[in-house]
Amino acid sequence: MTGPSDGRPPSRLAVRVEETTFVVEVEDLPAGGLRVEVDGRPAEVDARLSPSGTGSLLLDGVSHLVDLGDGRWETVLVDGEPLRVEIEDRRGRRPGAPSQGSAGAGQRLVAPMPGKVAAVLVEVGQPVEPGAGLVVLEAMKMETEFRATEAGVVKEIHVGPGQAVNAGDLLVVIG
Amino acid sequence: MLGKLLIANRGEIAVRVIRACRDAGIRTVAVFSEADRDALHVRLADEAQPIGPPPAGQSYLAIDRLVAAARRTGAEAVHPGYGFLSENADFAAACRAAGLVFVGPPAAAIARMGDKVAARQAAAEMGVPVVPGTPDPVASDEEAHRAARDLGFPVMIKAARGGGGKGMRVVVRPEDLESALRLARSEADSAFGDRAVYLEKAIVEARHVEIQVLADAHGHVLHLGERECSLQRRHQKLVEESPSPAVTDALRAEMGAAACRLLASVGYQNAGTVEFLLDPEGRFYFLEVNTRLQVEHPVTELVTGIDLVREQLRVAAGERLGYTQADVAPRGWAIECRISAEDPARGFIPSPGRIRTWRPPGGPWVRVDTGVYEGGEVPVHYDPLMAKLIVWGRDREEVVRRMARALDEFGVAGVQTTIPFHRAIMRDPDFLAARLSTTLVERAFAGGRGLPTPSPDRARAAAVAVALRARERVPGPMPAAPESSRWAMAGRPGPGAPRR
Numbered sequence: 001m002t003g004p005s006d007g008r009p010p011s012r013l014a015v016r017v018e019e020t021t022f023v024v025e026v027e028d029l030p031a032g033g034l035r036v037e038v039d040g041r042p043a044e045v046d047a048r049l050s051p052s053g054t055g056s057l058l059l060d061g062v063s064h065l066v067d068l069g070d071g072r073w074e075t076v077l078v079d080g081e082p083l084r085v086e087i088e089d090r091r092g093r094r095p096g097a098p099s100q101g102s103a104g105a106g107q108r109l110v111a112p113m114p115g116k117v118a119a120v121l122v123e124v125g126q127p128v129e130p131g132a133g134l135v136v137l138e139a140m141k142m143e144t145e146f147r148a149t150e151a152g153v154v155k156e157i158h159v160g161p162g163q164a165v166n167a168g169d170l171l172v173v174i175g
Numbered sequence: 176m177l178g179k180l181l182i183a184n185r186g187e188i189a190v191r192v193i194r195a196c197r198d199a200g201i202r203t204v205a206v207f208s209e210a211d212r213d214a215l216h217v218r219l220a221d222e223a224q225p226i227g228p229p230p231a232g233q234s235y236l237a238i239d240r241l242v243a244a245a246r247r248t249g250a251e252a253v254h255p256g257y258g259f260l261s262e263n264a265d266f267a268a269a270c271r272a273a274g275l276v277f278v279g280p281p282a283a284a285i286a287r288m289g290d291k292v293a294a295r296q297a298a299a300e301m302g303v304p305v306v307p308g309t310p311d312p313v314a315s316d317e318e319a320h321r322a323a324r325d326l327g328f329p330v331m332i333k334a335a336r337g338g339g340g341k342g343m344r345v346v347v348r349p350e351d352l353e354s355a356l357r358l359a360r361s362e363a364d365s366a367f368g369d370r371a372v373y374l375e376k377a378i379v380e381a382r383h384v385e386i387q388v389l390a391d392a393h394g395h396v397l398h399l400g401e402r403e404c405s406l407q408r409r410h411q412k413l414v415e416e417s418p419s420p421a422v423t424d425a426l427r428a429e430m431g432a433a434a435c436r437l438l439a440s441v442g443y444q445n446a447g448t449v450e451f452l453l454d455p456e457g458r459f460y461f462l463e464v465n466t467r468l469q470v471e472h473p474v475t476e477l478v479t480g481i482d483l484v485r486e487q488l489r490v491a492a493g494e495r496l497g498y499t500q501a502d503v504a505p506r507g508w509a510i511e512c513r514i515s516a517e518d519p520a521r522g523f524i525p526s527p528g529r530i531r532t533w534r535p536p537g538g539p540w541v542r543v544d545t546g547v548y549e550g551g552e553v554p555v556h557y558d559p560l561m562a563k564l565i566v567w568g569r570d571r572e573e574v575v576r577r578m579a580r581a582l583d584e585f586g587v588a589g590v591q592t593t594i595p596f597h598r599a600i601m602r603d604p605d606f607l608a609a610r611l612s613t614t615l616v617e618r619a620f621a622g623g624r625g626l627p628t629p630s631p632d633r634a635r636a637a638a639v640a641v642a643l644r645a646r647e648r649v650p651g652p653m654p655a656a657p658e659s660s661r662w663a664m665a666g667r668p669g670p671g672a673p674r675r
Contacts, residue, residue: 011646015638018629022638026646034643038635047643054532057640064636067532067588068644076641077532078633080586082595085641113525114555139525140516140559167528 014088021088107149107174111165115139119161122172126154134172135159148174177201177252177276177492181224181245182216183266184256185235186546187562188468189216192254195484204248206241208234210554215546222248229556235259238266242273252276252491254484258558261467262289278491280466284441288464292335292373298461301440303433306331306452306460308375316353319374323352326376332356334363335371342366343410345377378460380612381452383407384419385465386434387475387483388447391490396439397500398431399479402471405611406600408523413593413616414600415471416510417478420571420609421453430459431500438464445490446472446483470513473544473565477509508574509567512582512600514545515559518591520626527555531589536581540567553590561592571609575601596620599627 010027025037036045049055053068067077075082115137122134128148136145156173159165180196181204182189189205193216196203205220210229217223224244227234234240236259245253253270255261261279264286270277279285288294292311299305307326312335313319323330323346332355334342342363344355360370387399403419404412422430434449448469450462472483481503490496517523533549545562547553553561566581568574579601585594600606603625605615619625 008646011642013642013645015641017634017637020631020634022635024638024642026642036639036643038639043639045639045643047640049640049644053644057636059632059636059639062632062636064633064640065586066636066640067534067586068640069531069588075588075591076637077586077588078637078640080534080583080594081627081629081633082588082591083629083634083637085637087641087645112521114527115525116555139527139555140557142525142559144522144524 016086016088017083106152106155107172108170109134109146109148109172109174111137111167111169111171112146113137113139113144114166115144115164117159117161117163117165117171118143120157120159120172121145122154122157124154124157128152128154128174134174137165146171150174176494177488179204179248179250180252180254180278180488181206181241181248181250181275182220182254182256183235183241184254184259184261185211185214185216185557187544187560188256188258188470188546190219190546191544192256192484193219195482195488198482199485199488201488204244204250206235206244208556210556213551215548215551224248229554231259231557238263238269241266242269242275245270245275246273250275252278252488254278254487255467257467257470262465264289276491278445278487280443280445280447284438284443285466287441288447288466290335291333291337291463292371294464295461297441298437301433301436303437303461304459306375306378306462309373312371312373313356316356319352319356320349322374323349326374329377329379331375331377332359332372333375334359334367334369335373336367336369337363342372378452378454380614381405381454382419382421382611383412383450383462383613384422384430384453384459385448385450385469386431387469387472388434388438388443388449389483389486389490389496390438390443390445390447391496392444392493393495394439395496395499396435396443397496397498397503398435399475399481399483399503400505401427401430402469402474403611404471405613406606406616407613408616408620412471412513414510414512414597415474416508416571416574417474418505418508419453420611421457426457426459433459433461437461446487470560470563471511473542473563474509474511477540477542477565477567478505478507479503480506507567507569508571509565510574510578511563511565512578512597513560513593514562514564514585514587514597515593516553516561516590517559517593519593519596519620520591523593525555525559526591527553527559528590529553530561530587532586534584534586535562536564536584538581540577541581542566561587561590564597575607595626599625602627 012025014023027035036043044060046058057064057066118136118138132148133145152174155175158170179202182192193203203220205216205223206226207217208229226240253275260266264282267277267282295305309322329347332344342359344359346352346355359372364370382405384401390396401419402417404415406414448465451459453459516526518526535543542565547561566577568577582598
């Protein structure tokens, strides 16, 4: 079924899984099958995956059940264990990562979950210390307070009490 | 038996009740808010009625809408589940006034046991040990100081109408008493509309042990043994088991008799639970009564072989229990893990959303009670409980191993879940040695500590799988036909046997 007609060039990707980065090289063999190397060492790979992203991966003879989902790769499951993954570029930097938390000086507080704003605890222009409460989000009958991670002044507030927010929405900017 | 029953609830407990009804040949009516049109309980019920917008106050807590839905559909009975209106005496009374059978205790018993101070008094009158404390709510700060001195620090402040840990404060030092009183009163006011608080001596390193009671309308009251629910986080139970490793046959008989005596004295009927604290010396103290089915009722079902929801329906229909205390013979050990849409690595923050993968475990003596399905949504409006995983074994060692295995099989993606937390608990030395207390979770797992680190094997497998999939998406010079995909189009696999 498979053959040299694929004609894809070899690929080399750095994949970060939780805190560890693996460099994975994949090449189609002319006779069919794959040549795979992980961190420069050859690996024996037999993969079967359904279009939904669920399937079986035999890696050096060890059987893994994987769920990759829709390809946004935020979290994949391996043998039921959720692992946070990210594809890095060749220099090991993360392309297009949303600016969550602190980025050098200042902090951009982003909603980590969908919910409703129960309270905004600061005002624009107000100085804050690390640990100061900024916004309280309510979801699933629980209130969670989100706090400043560094000292600064409240530059922007993007939400008000009662407002519904989605995961990833910008809430407060500290500068 | 009843002909048609409305379930005034949602989620896994609505599904649980529907299943018991179908087993008994009773037709079911589900109710749903606008957020739950696609929920599993709506799909499984015989009939379904919309009851309003997503906020619970306008749907699952709206007594008039629920009663109207029952009348409209010709239901004869209402099962309240747990949470929502299950311990609301007004709801029980409204159902009975509308000619509906309320599957639960009489409204008067709910009201009496719902008032913590009145329940303590009833317990004390029946000779059930209570935690030493003030007999009535404390009227002033001076009175609280006097009472705390008499009891001895640490003391616990509790809301008279409390529940779920709201309005509860432990006070270790006398100088902290006044501010703690202020906070507890304000919390009690906003949660229950009642500022009244009372004081108890705080029992440290206590276990939470509760007795399941069944009572019929003909004066028969018996208990089905105990459940230990010591593993809690912020007063929310996470893991429950039956029996309790700390309870001997003699202690079980003593606690069971005390629980039955108390509920019989208030004219209780149907299923109810009496909660106790058990101190390290084996002394037990009355805590409160839950006048409803408990979330953790399945562990009792697995060790006794008694279907508690079926018993609830039989009792509500006026049938006799038909067996005695001597006929109740618990066997083996059962554990339940609550699987919630929360992220244990980030302080258990809620994680609502669409369930991309849902692959529950299987095999002998493994039970999954759930209200969700693959592709379904966990709405942001309600409790994060998605499923309860309950397993049975001949003894504690076997059941813990089986639970660890079942958790390893449980695959959920799309939302974060408490499954990694439970996997860690099943390997925790204190848990394995049955050294349980209500502080174990905070001590061992605060801030995501104690969660398992990913196995290097699985991390490597994740990297390879992602790299192969990413390669699929990069078009080559010639577009590859689907048949030539390296990812062969295998069908969906059943639950596999993951390796550790």
